[in-house]
Amino acid sequence: MRNARWVVALALVVSMTVGMSGCGAQGTQGDSKTAEPIKLGAVLSLTGTYAALGTAEKQALELESARINKSGGIDGHPIELVIEDDATDEAKAVAAASKLIEQDEVVAILGATGTGQSMAIRGDVDRAQVPQISMAGGTAITQQFDANVFQTPWSNTIVVPFVLDAIKKSGVSQIALITDTGGYGKDGKPIIEASAAELGLKIVANETFNPGDTDMTAQLTKIRASGAKAVLLWTAGKEATTIMKNAQGLGMRDGATAVPFFGGSGQARLEFGEGSGDAAEGFTFGTGKSLVSTNWGPDSEEFKVVSDFAKRYEAAYGQAPDIFAGHAFDAFLIVVNALKAAGPDADGAAIRDAIEATNGLVGFAGTFTYSATDHNGLTTEDLSLYRFAGGMWEPAE
């Protein structure tokens, strides 16, 4: 059977190459009015691990660009949105970004959906001198400072201390940490470690898992044996549900051996609540106030912006926007705001300057004030604590 051996070896090689590739999708949208359109590029994960996030972002971007164009665009110039799928793959994100820059000649890039993809395209962005507004929450995006790169979600540097503070206030001093080795968890881990040390919280178990893992019993068994009084879960992946189910299976969710679980923005997803069911009951997480728009108070400008967007989104797609749709809304709002200031003929560098001058712009995630040193623009004032009850979140306390 020497033949079979070759077949198998070859098949293996082929399977790996196929596993790494995927399928591309792209869409363009815009309308051809008399005035020259302003081209905005978007690099989104419409397939792959972050498909759900990217799809919500695409819907938000299309909704908002259609609205702007209906009301006359930027000084009569319509906005033409060119969306590219990166299949949650860094190499594809780079290919998408260079296509947008070289073939479509866009003046700004919205994206990417994921932290890894957002970091991967900055080389092209820098070369072309166009601004990039990322919708990923990874801290590295704005911490490893790049003059051309901005960010719309609450970054780990503000969410992590906020959640750890809540854990400390609940009277716990020994915590276990479980993070994914993909973008979001890997990004959060060093910040959690540093921040926990500052707050005097001891990390007694520090576990990781890979994106796509289907069983985390081994890690949770070690956490259970560590004597941790709370578990901090830091991931944006769908594996969070498996972790909660495994934890429930191990008796860590109810009865005498129950341990409180905490998390961050990654758990602000309806699928997490639905999928985990009663395994996530009482799960506490910190993320933006806008998750429940009434947090802002009914007379605030934030409430108006968030609920207006939610109404339009629901009318168009029949479902409430999640935070990822919100981050895309913000990215678009920030660029449009800058375009209004810089004018429809502005080049990438001029738009970048206008974005950096953003001051007190109220969006979905909160109030954005960028500066020459802060390209995240949000503060802990924009955050709030939530708890899962009956598969859905509600404001904690």
Added chain:
Amino acid sequence: MAELLQFVIAGLKSGSIYALVALGFTIVYAATGAINFAQGEFYMLGGMLGVWFVSLGLPVPVAALCAVVSAAAAGALFELAAVRPIAGGDPLRIIIVTIGGSVVLRQLALHLFGPDELTLASFTPGPSIRLFGAAIERQTLWIWALTLVAVVGLVILYRRTAFGKAMRATSLRRDAARLVGIDARAMVTASFALAAGLGALAGLAVTPLTQTAFDVGAGIGVKGFSAAILGGLGNPIAAVGGGLVLGLLESLAAGYLDPIYKDAISLIVLLAVLFLRPQGLLGGSGKEKV
């Protein structure tokens, strides 16, 4: 001690899933001499169809049966539409076709069921069963039971039924089988259906624990393939052994080493077996053992 037991339980849980997927690889290999790289997609289809049938209001056992039968039908259709036209060809061509098929199935699932992960309720909800300080989820018992039923059923099918004997005969000597009146082409179709059904059963049984999505097939495909190679292609019982061993290795590695190496284990095992013992740990020298 309780910790070790817990790791073993978790390993045997994943291992059973790998075993079912690996069985599918060996069945198609026996019939065609080719690797069916769409096998992982039928695992995905099992979970997705199960969720869909439940959402239609069917009770879980009926929905599960419908999901497995529909996935098996999809496997047969896939063979008829894509593999049969090149039947008798080089196994390499069949392999390429199945790779293409896997991409088509994945994209189809994305468009039909959407990009979000989907959930199925546990078959029998309730607290875990305690055993010497370790916990066994009820769904894990279901996974074990279904794997056992599938393996025993397969053995009976192969050893006791005329249909199974015809399948074995075809895989041993296709021309001779045709001379005695066996429809060899139908046997190939049947093997794809059977493999798809087993993959779907695995995907269905594990969905209450892990959820499912259109893109879960590729990862499990590599695991199942590694398990099949580990056991020795062409020997179903050995493939089951390969799956269980792989699951245990992964779980123990996650428990005692760094979980980051978990995925690497299956690839290391795969390469090691290919280099050192290409007939598999438990396999003989060929595919005669079907």
